[in-house]
Amino acid sequence: MSEGDMDDVVVVGAGPTGLMLAGELALAGVAVVVLERRQTPDLVGTRARGFHSRTIELFDQRGIADRFLDQGQTFQAMSFAGTPLDVAGLPSRHPYTLGLSQGHVEGILRGWVDELDVPIRFGVEVAGLSQDDSGVEVVLADGARLRAGYLVGADGGRSVVRKAVGIRLEGARATRSHLIAEVELSEEPPTGMRQDDVGIHGINLLAGSTFGVVVTERELGGGAEPTLADLSAALTQVYGSDFGVHDPSWLSRFTDAALQAADYRRGRVLVAGDAAHIHPPTGGQGIGLGVQDAVNLGWKLAQVVKGASPEALLDSYFAERHPATARVLDNVVTQAILQRSDARTDAVRATFADLLGSDRPRNQVAGLLSGLDVAYDLGEGHPLLGRRMPDLDLVTPAGPRRVYELLHDARPLLLNLGAPGSLAAPRWADRVTQVDAESSGPWVLPVVGTVAAPTAVLVRPDGHVAWVGEGSADGLDRALATWCGPPAG
Helix, strand or coil, X not given: CCECEEEEEEEECCCHHHHHHHHHHHHCCCCEEEEECCCCCCCCCCCCCEECHHHHHHHHHCCCHHHHHXXXXXXXXXXXXXXXXXXXXXXXXXXXXXXXXXXXHHHHHHHHHHHCCCCEEECCCEEEEEEECCEEEEEECCCCEEEEEEEEECCCCCCHHHHHCCCCEEEECCCCEEEEEEEECCCCCCCEEEECCCCEEEEEEEECCEEEEEEECCCCCCCCCCCHHHHHHHHHHHHCCCCCCEEEEEEEEEECCEEEECCCEECCEEECHXXXXXXXXXXXXXXXXXXXXXXXXXXXXXXXXXXXXXXXXXXXXXXXXXXXXXXXHHHHHHHHXXXXXXXXXXXXXXXXXXXXXXXXXXXXXXXXXXXXXXXXXXXXXXXXXXEECCCCEEEECCEXXXXXXXXXXXXXXXXXXXXXXXXXXXXXXXXXXXXXXXXXXXXXXXXXXXXXCCCEEEECCCCEEEEEECCCCCCHXXXXXXXXXXXCC
């Protein structure tokens, strides 16, 4: 894209959130370009190492889940403050954690968006921006300027985009910091994890003499980039030796801060993923929260860009994602506090472990951390309303189908489970997939349990149920207008 050209949307950041959002927009026919500050796709450091059930389901809704499953390893790894949470019984086709590095995740998503003809421009750094009623002007570090209808910052916790539009972060400020690195060690260290009154520490062999290290610092680290001397001092404080640490391939610092953007939108500029919320890696929530942001925002932004829906639809992005993410961050903060090992913290952790021995609290926490229990507030009604649609086996005129197969093109889905031809929305036929189907299986929701089978559902492109039919079409037109825009003609 050269100066003077204008895309519908510019996405800043080619991490999992930015790439997923770009794919969502491209599926809807929106012209999108991704700008990435890194010179190459290569990541420095291992960063996130996997994600949970709902994230896999979202990839399944776009027909790309197998790409991740083929490269990763599934296992039961979820826990709360050291207490294992077996999610194998959750009602999902993917009741497990998928172990896969962020580098692999990004590589798979880049392949997908490349198939969708989305350009990714590496080595392009955003220095500032301005906006008016018709678009956003992006100022690059080299002095060039780009223009787009909308801009989304998916550029991480230190987001230039978020700062440029003055969105502040709110929440639990940092009280502890941790050093994390991949380094060479000259001496053989004790491997595994340990806890003390400061926090959690660990050393693990990666290959040869290369080790992955995480150490909680006794004093809150400053804002400057950490040095090898900082890591040496922290190792010595915890282990009595730095084991001859040298030649870090990467070294970083994170804190226990859990903060959210006070708003996710300023005019034509929005934020998503780590740009909208930062938190420690406890529980492995980072990739999942970002992908959920992208899938929630993508179809809404596409409908606004294409003129199918009013701009007010974008307000529902913050209204839905902010409270859903806040619940997860509260959980992450609690777990981070419980990483210390002293008499008082041990007592609290033991109390939680006792509670999680019972089915209901264990399922409730597992539903939260897996992402399967997300319920957007769409008003009173059937328990399905606002929740993610179960991936049921269906019998359709075109043959057997899974619900998620019908969402591959990221279009709203009106699923009629009553008599064939008894329900239709012809005035929305240009933008809503309408399918008659039969399903004999039970309708089971995480945490909620079995619910009454509806006669029809309207499923949004993000997989959440926007309307439930219970023997009539009452409210359907209103739901279609709200989420799919005014009817044609």
